[in-house]
Amino acid sequence: MASNNGRFNLALVLIALMVFSTISSTMETVEPTDMTNQIEEIETIDEVTGRQVDADCTGYSFEDMFYYNYGEFIIEINPTWDGAFLRAKAMVNGTDAANMRDDLDGLFEGLAGGDNGWLSTDERDGVEAIGKDCVVQTYTRIGLRGGPSHRGGSGVNWNNATWIKDGMTLEETNLIPEGHPERRDCKDQFGAPSGSPTCEEIPTYPANVGQCGPNSCDTIIYLNASVAFNTITDPSNFTIGMVGRNLTNTQFTYIFPNQASPLRVANSYEDQDCTAAYTEDDDEADDYGVTYTTREECQTYTNEGDLDYTMTAVNDGTSFSRRFTYDGADWPATREYFIDFTTAPPEVDNPPEWSSDAPDEGELIPVAGLGDAEYIVELADVTSWFIDDLGAGMLDVDCTGAAGWNLQETASNHWMVTSPSGGTSATVECLATDSSGQSTSSRTFTVAPIFTIAVAELTVLDGFTFTITPSSNAPSSMNVVLTLMQNGLEVQSSTTVGSATDMTLSVASLSPGSVNLLVQADGDDMNHFEFMYELGITKQSLPPTIEITGFEWVDANYILRGLFSDPDGETVSFTLKIDGVQQGQVSVTGNQWQTDEIPFDLLLEGLHTIGVDACDASGECTSISEDVELVIEDPTDNLPDIISSSDDDSGLPAAGIGLTMMALIGAGFVASRRREE
Helix, strand or coil: CCCCCEEECCCCCCCCHHHHCCCCEECCCCCCCCCCCCCCCCEEEEECCCEEECCCCCCCHHHHHCCCCEEEEEEEEECCCCEEEEEEEEEEHHHHHHHHHHHHHCCCCCCCCCCCCCCCCCCCHHHCCCCHHHCCCCCCCCCEECCCCCCCCCCCCCCEEEEEEEEEEEEECCCCCCCCCCECCCCHHHHCCCCCCEEEEEEECCCCCCCCCCCCCCEEEEEEEEEEEEECCCCCEEEEEEEHHHEEEEEEEEEEEEECCCCEEEEEEEEECCEEECCCCCCCCCCCCCCCCCCCCCCCCCECCCCCCEEEEEECCCEEEEEEEECCHHHHCCCEEEEEECCCCCCCCCCCEEECCCCCCCCCEEEEECCEEEEEEEEHHHHHEECCCCCCHCCCEEEEEEECCCCCEEECCEEEEEEECCCCCEEEEEEEEEECCCCCCCCCEEEEEEEEEEECCCCCEEEEEEEEECCCCCCCCCCCCCCEEEEEEEEEEEECCCCCCEEEECCCCCEEEEEEEEEEEEECCEEEEEEECCCCCECCCCCCCEEEEEEECCCEEEEEEEEECCCCCCEEEEEEEECEEECCEEEECCCEEEECCCEEEHHEEEEEEEEEEEEEECEEEEEEEEEEEECCCCCCCCCCCCCCCCCCEEEEEEEHHHHHHHHHHHHEEEEEEEEEE
């Protein structure tokens, strides 16, 4: 879709449109009682131009405006079933983040500084200023229909929810990265004739996608809000309907309140229709009136009772969780989900059982054994170890034993142990019980550390060397995987360990700073081991390189310029010093730096040192300087004294006699003497 000129289509805040696109075209939409049928546009005035701009938040679907790489949405139903609280998070990565910034900048076409390839803090604030007002215009499309199961159709009241503006928060992280190397002050941007006092901007598409600062250019968007239902839902039998066309890669979690009888999924229905078409009806869009149909490869299908999901007992009730995906290449194919919940018991309620994936009697459950609390049973273990008619996640898992190891249940079905000083092993007995009181047999496991890990150096330039020494409780042979982790980057290596073994991992692809170490291990008669070690390891930073390439005289003002680079790809900041005193500024364009005009006519006669400090984000610095001598003209020959140029041992090129003479001729009263690093 094309962006509307001068109109905040609010790609940023239209995340709300996708959060619960739950009523399909085959369902009848029930309009909120406190809103008019015709939703009005929100109007604002641009204080600079006096031009009226508006936010039309109707008629757009999320996929039309915004592409996200991954989303997480948690919906907590109120204990009274009359509303819910929503927490949403959407992540936009890499090129998709750049596309989003370009779309947002394009929304300001026709305004000062808008649609110029640079996204400013003023533009960001302009969108956020009316964000919540836009959200409350939209339909939540949360459909919770009580009673017997339904699959849509005319006349079905889906008890739609409406947004509550009070308490709503809409925030973003890293939309304009603080450490972006191309970040600059704004000029003539939206918000004031010369931009707001704090206006800064970045290019929508960075010169180097891999260097957007310490946090990269990825963006996270957060929305927290409450919604209200028109009527209270019957918690004993209800259906949730969802439109999956908007859910490209999204994890949904519904948390239902505690009630007397356990909740379960009675049935599910999924349908994809590839015969669907879409016609653009926005008369301001470039493709107005164009009809889109689905590609030939799209497959129409219907699945009933075959929905994968996780149902879990939590402290506050019951959690239903599922990841929804949709291939964008299939658009505009429709995707619908209907999920039926009930508290009625299943026709057959068999007792729970241990699965074939569960550890056997006497098997080793490995721990790091560092004196800290560690999980030995988590939700993933419960769903993997047990089988039950109501779902393994609904079981009550109980563990006992581990004398002296401080065994405790920290959350529903989450068990932790803390090894004592010098503790070598302990035994733990576990079983699972369903809501009918039926239990599995109990199994006893050994809990013990399997190895120690030492690192040769905590701070390195090239690579870390780790020594893995198996303990007496470890299997005779283990497959060990080490993974260095830093800001989404990973360096991995694996080996077989039967005795003390050294493993070296390169840090060439990592940035300077702290690094995490994830250790995984598998072996015979041992449960899978996974632990994040905090060893305090760090990749060392190399200082930036900087050189002087030339200078310029503008009347009596001196300008020094040069090139720089950072071997680690970090952001470099500059400080200008005149005779050791910090003053003036250094501007940066790409890999070039340039000082402000230095007014030599305000300085005393004699030698003056122009110094430039270049420091990377890790605090590693390089300094370079140029000595310039201010000499009063000889009234007889109108020439200054000539000062020779020399070079120190820094390895950087000296100014040379040619550069010196150019300075003398250009300025008429100064001479370049030397530079040093």
